[in-house]
Amino acid sequence: MSRVRVLHYLNQYFAGIGGEEKADVPVGLVEGAVGPGKRLQTLLGDSAQIVATAYCGDNYFNDHPNEAQAAIIQIARERDVKMLVTGPAFASGRYGFACAEVCHAVSTSLDLYAITGMHPENPGVERYKQYKNRKVFLFPTTETVSGMEKALSIMTQFLSKRIAGETVKPPHEEGYLPRDFRIDEFKSQTSAVRAVNMLLDRLAGRPFFTEIPVESLEPIPVAPPILDLSKACLAIVSTSGVVPPGNPDGFRGYQNTKWKKYSVDKLDSMSERDWDVVHGGYNIQFMKKNPNYGIPLDVCREMEKEGVFARLYPYYYMFPGARGLISETHRIGREMYLDMKAHGVDGVIQVDT
Amino acid sequence: MPVGVITAMTMLSKQLGANRVVTGTKIPHPCGDPNLSPEADKSLRREIVNTALKSIQTEVKGPTVFVPTVTYTTG
Numbered sequence: 001m002s003r004v005r006v007l008h009y010l011n012q013y014f015a016g017i018g019g020e021e022k023a024d025v026p027v028g029l030v031e032g033a034v035g036p037g038k039r040l041q042t043l044l045g046d047s048a049q050i051v052a053t054a055y056c057g058d059n060y061f062n063d064h065p066n067e068a069q070a071a072i073i074q075i076a077r078e079r080d081v082k083m084l085v086t087g088p089a090f091a092s093g094r095y096g097f098a099c100a101e102v103c104h105a106v107s108t109s110l111d112l113y114a115i116t117g118m119h120p121e122n123p124g125v126e127r128y129k130q131y132k133n134r135k136v137f138l139f140p141t142t143e144t145v146s147g148m149e150k151a152l153s154i155m156t157q158f159l160s161k162r163i164a165g166e167t168v169k170p171p172h173e174e175g176y177l178p179r180d181f182r183i184d185e186f187k188s189q190t191s192a193v194r195a196v197n198m199l200l201d202r203l204a205g206r207p208f209f210t211e212i213p214v215e216s217l218e219p220i221p222v223a224p225p226i227l228d229l230s231k232a233c234l235a236i237v238s239t240s241g242v243v244p245p246g247n248p249d250g251f252r253g254y255q256n257t258k259w260k261k262y263s264v265d266k267l268d269s270m271s272e273r274d275w276d277v278v279h280g281g282y283n284i285q286f287m288k289k290n291p292n293y294g295i296p297l298d299v300c301r302e303m304e305k306e307g308v309f310a311r312l313y314p315y316y317y318m319f320p321g322a323r324g325l326i327s328e329t330h331r332i333g334r335e336m337y338l339d340m341k342a343h344g345v346d347g348v349i350q351v352d353t
Numbered sequence: 354m355p356v357g358v359i360t361a362m363t364m365l366s367k368q369l370g371a372n373r374v375v376t377g378t379k380i381p382h383p384c385g386d387p388n389l390s391p392e393a394d395k396s397l398r399r400e401i402v403n404t405a406l407k408s409i410q411t412e413v414k415g416p417t418v419f420v421p422t423v424t425y426t427t428g
Contacts (some may be wrong), residue, residue, distance in 0.1 A: 122401040223355040293382035352360035
């Protein structure tokens with residue numbers, strides 16, 4: 001059986017080039033394994049071969065990420081490698097960051113498994129989680145290099161299983177840090193049984209493991225109130241999915257990643273025109289019959305005419321909210337805000353279904 | 354920029370950090386009740402939106418729920 005060809009990536013220090021004074025060296029190449037790669041090779045045995053080691057200065061990577069990545073991808077391609085190992089980087093921030101970037105870049109370009117190791121608080125971990133690359137796996141290590149043997153050991157175990165063709169198991173079974181994918185799998189017990197067992201464990205003070213960890217969120221800073229509503233321009237924002245007939249901008253029923261604003265200028269009620277409703281997450285029949293339920297235009301116009309507030313911004317902002325990813329909605333909210341700010345909006349009436 | 358969020362899922366909205374949350378009627382129709390007469394429905398909608406307007410004029414310290422004064426609803 002031929003040995004799987006592996007590329008190892010190290011920084012200038014672990015590659016033996018030098019310390020901080022050599023942090024600006026560009027990408028270089030050494031035949032075979034170097035530094036910790038030698039121990040890695042020993043652990044891998046005959047199943048794999050570290051055919052080459054690419055290295056790069058920590059500063060160089062930081063200052064020239066594109067050139068560095070391109071060079072390393074080129075090396076991986078030329079040496080026909082099937083797997084990549086970067087680091088382990090332990091607590092070194094620049095190195096950890098580079099390891100996460102190199103894993104992602106090479107894995108995506110050449111469609112191969114890439115693994116790395118670093119301390120869970122290394123900034124590279126954030127990057128790893130952002131990339132959510134199905135073929136990149138990050139293993140937690142100690143802060144200092146004293147944990148090298150243990151790090152290499154769990155990384156080798158993982159590689160060996162992949163070389164043997166085994167399917168990747170969940171993070172707690174294989175030891176890598178979660179990428180927060182939700183993967184369906186069959187269980188021998190129904191969810192009702194599992195849920196009750198989880199509750200019983202919790203009530204009895206026994207350890208239990210949630211199947212769906214709830215993301216914790218940063219608090220949203222409180223915006224100051226509007227002091228004089230009669231002078232304010234207000235805008236309507238909605239996640240109800242009300243769109244012009246035919247859904248011209250192609251919103252999906254689920255997991256949208258864009259927003260649009262639609263004109264309600266000269267309209268005194270949503271009922272004056274036809275609208276469609278695109279949203280896979282609730283019963284849309286009521287909204288379709290009367291979109292004022294999601295875009296309360298009729299009452300807003302009345303109040304505008306009465307002078308309760310100065311002006312209703314002539315567009316409403318739409319983002320159909322079914323299964324919206326929080327990372328996307330953060331961005332969308334920010335973009336809507338910038339648009340509203342640019343058009344003199346002072347406050348928002350938001351309607352969520 | 355203050356935002357008054359009208360939703361029937363008030364607890365969820367509060368949990369996610371929205372600072373001014375207004376209790377909407379029901380998930381498929383947060384601003385009103387199709388089981389009411391058109392006049393009563395519009396009146397309810399006005400009260401809900403009015404509560405949202407009140408919320409964006411109110412100083413809050415964190416996620417706060419504002420409940421519209423509802424005199425009649427089938428929900």
